[in-house]
Amino acid sequence: MMQESGTETKSNDSAVQNGGNSGNHLLECTLRETRSNGETPSLDAADLAHLQQHQALQVARQLLIHQQQTTGVKVHKRNDKQPSLQVPVSVAMMTPQVITPQQMQQILQQQVLTPQQLQVLLQQQQALMLQQQLQEFYKKQQEQLQLQLLQQQHAGKQPKEQQQQVATQQLAFQQQLLQMQQLQQQHLLTLQRQGLLSIQPGQPALPLQPLAQGMIPNELQQLWKEVTGSHTADDAGCNNHSTLDLSTTCVSSVVAPKTSLLLNHQASTNGQTSLLTPKRESAAHEDYTQNHPLYGHGVCKWPGCEAVCEDFPSFLKHLNSEHALDDRSTAQCRVQMQVVQQLELQLSKDKERLQAMMTHLHVKSTEPKASPQPLNLVSSVTLSKTASEPSPQSLPHTPTTPTTPLTPLTQGPSVITTTSIHNVGPIRRRYSDKYNVPISSDIAQNQEFYKNAEVRPPFTYASLIRQAILESPEKQLTLNEIYNWFTRMFAYFRRNAATWKNAVRHNLSLHKCFVRVENVKGAVWTVDEIEFQKRRPQKISGSPSLIKNIQTSHAYCTPLNAALQASMAENSIPLYTTASMGNPALTSLASAMREELNGVIEHGNSNGSDSSPGRSPMQAMHHVHVKEEPLDPDENEGPLSLVTTANHSPEFDPDRDYEDEPVNEDME
C-alpha cells in the first residue's frame, strides 16, 4: 500500500513545466532560451543582443501586465484557458532585432502607449522579426546553394546538370519562402478577422498576446516547420514526422509537453537559423528534400492531391504551381488544421473516456470486502495493486472513492504484480467467483504472476477446471491434462499435488457441468454449458445485485451482442482474440465483457441452445455419463470466458510431476 506514492509522483516535472501563471512561464522560457544560447561558451554580439532583446521584451510584458492590472483592463478569457500557449511561441519569434532593447525599454518606461498599442506594436515587431528570420534563412540557403554550386563546379561533375538542379532548388526555396511569407501574412489577416488576434482597438486585448499567440498551435507549428523546422537535420523529435504528426504529437495531449516541445522546437529552429554551419545546412537540406512532409514515395501528400512527382524538384514545382497561396490552398490548409484539431479533440475525449472506463472497472475491482481478514487474492491483492500499480495501459488510477457505488460483477481485469505478493497469505476460501472476476482475463492479465508466485488463484476448482477445458483446442481434456494445466498455469499447484488433485477429481465428479466422455483414447472431460445455464437464473434471482450487474453489463456490451453470439455459435474462440489481437488491454477487456455476456446471452437462450460450446464435442462421443446431481452446488461458476489465453509457459515442463511437498499453507 505504501509503494503507490512512487508512481503517482512521476509527473512533477511536467507539473512544473505547466507553469501556473504566464509570468513565470515567461521567465522560464527566457531562461530556457538563455540556457540554450548560453550553452555556447562565448556569446557573440548577435547572441547577446538577442538575449538582451528578449529580456527587454519580457520587461515590457511585465510592465504591460502591471499596467493592465492597475488600469483594470480585463484579461481575455483565452489567456486563462491557454496560458501556456502564449509565451513560448512569442519568445521564439523574436530573433532578429527590429527594435533595440534600449528603444523598447524607453517605450515601456515612458509608458507612452496603451497596452493595446503596445500589443499591436509587439505583434508588428514579431511579424517583422519573423520576416527577417525568414530572410535570414533564405540568405543562408542561398549561401549554401552557392557554396554547393561552387563545390560542384570545382569538382567538375556534370556541371550543367548540377547547376540546373541547384538553380531549381534555389528557385524552389525562393518560391517557398515567398509563399510562406505570404501565407503568414494571410494567416495574420485571417486570424485578425476571426478575432483570434485580439488587437481590435475596442476590445480588451491580451496583454501578452503577441503575434503568434493568437494562432492555433497547429497552424503556427506548421508554419514554422515549413519555414525552418524541416530543414533541421538534427531535429529528431517532431520534425521527423509529417506536418500532421507534428501537430498531433506536439500539440495534443497536455499542456506541459506541449510547452516543452514548442520550446524545443523553437529553440532548435532558432538555433539552426543562427548556428548552422554550411555543412550542417547542407545535410539539413538533404534531409529536408528527403523528408518533406508533403512529399513521399514520389507522391505529393497534399491532402487530396496525390500527384506523382518523380523527384523533389518536380515536387516543389508541383507544390508551387498546384498548391500556391490561393483561396483553395488556404482553405485546404484550414480544413486540415480543423481535421487535426478535431482529431486531437476526439483523441483527448476518447482518452478521457478510456480512463474513466478503466477507473470505473478498477474501482469495482477494489471494492473493499466486508470481511476483516483477507480471504482471497481479489480482495487483498487486487486492492493493493490497484492503488499502487499503473495498469498495463499506463493509465493512472484514481483512488477508490468510498461513495462510489460498487458492484461486484463488472470488474475489469486485475493485474497482480509481484509487489503485492506480501499480501498473499494462506487462503482458505475462494472468492465467490460467480459473476465476480472474469477468470480468463484475470488469468491472462496475471499469468506471469500466477506462474511464478505461489499464490492461490482466487477461483474455485470448478472454475479453473472449466477454464482449463475451455482453453483447450477441442474443449476437452483428460484428467492428466487438467492436472498439467493447473501446474503449468499456477505455481501454487506445483505443490501439495495430492490435495489439489483430489479436489480436482472431486469437483469433476461432483459438478454436473463437467461431463466425462469416453472416446477411443480414453476418458476426457468436457464442460456442459447447458448445465451452466440452468443454474444461472436461480443465482440471479437470488441476488438483486447480480441482476443489476448483469443488466449493466448487458447494456454496456449491447453493441457486441451480435458479434458475441456469432462467435459463441462457433465455439466462441477467435472473434475477440482476433479483434483485439496485439492489444492486451483490449483482449482482456473484450474477454471480460464477453464473460459477462456469456451468462446474459446464454441466459436469454437458455431453452436448449444447440450452439452451446460444450455440446459439440459431446455429440461426437460415445458414452456420456450424465450425473444425477441433486441441487448441484457448483456447476456454474459464473460466466467463464471462452476466450483462451493459450499462453503456455515455455520454461515450464508440463510433464513434470509435482509431487507433494510439505504443507505449509492453507492451514487454519
Add this chain to the structure above:
DNA sequence: GAGGAACTAAACATAC
C-alpha cells in the same frame, strides 16, 4: 443461526 457453497480429506471402486 440456518443453509449453501467451497474446500479438504478420505474411503472406496474400477481399470490398466
Add this chain to the structure above:
DNA sequence: AGTATGTTTAGTTCCT
C-alpha cells in the same frame, strides 16, 4: 500390487 482415475461421503469454513 501399485497407480491412476472416478465416485462418494464427511467434516470444516465461510458467506449470505
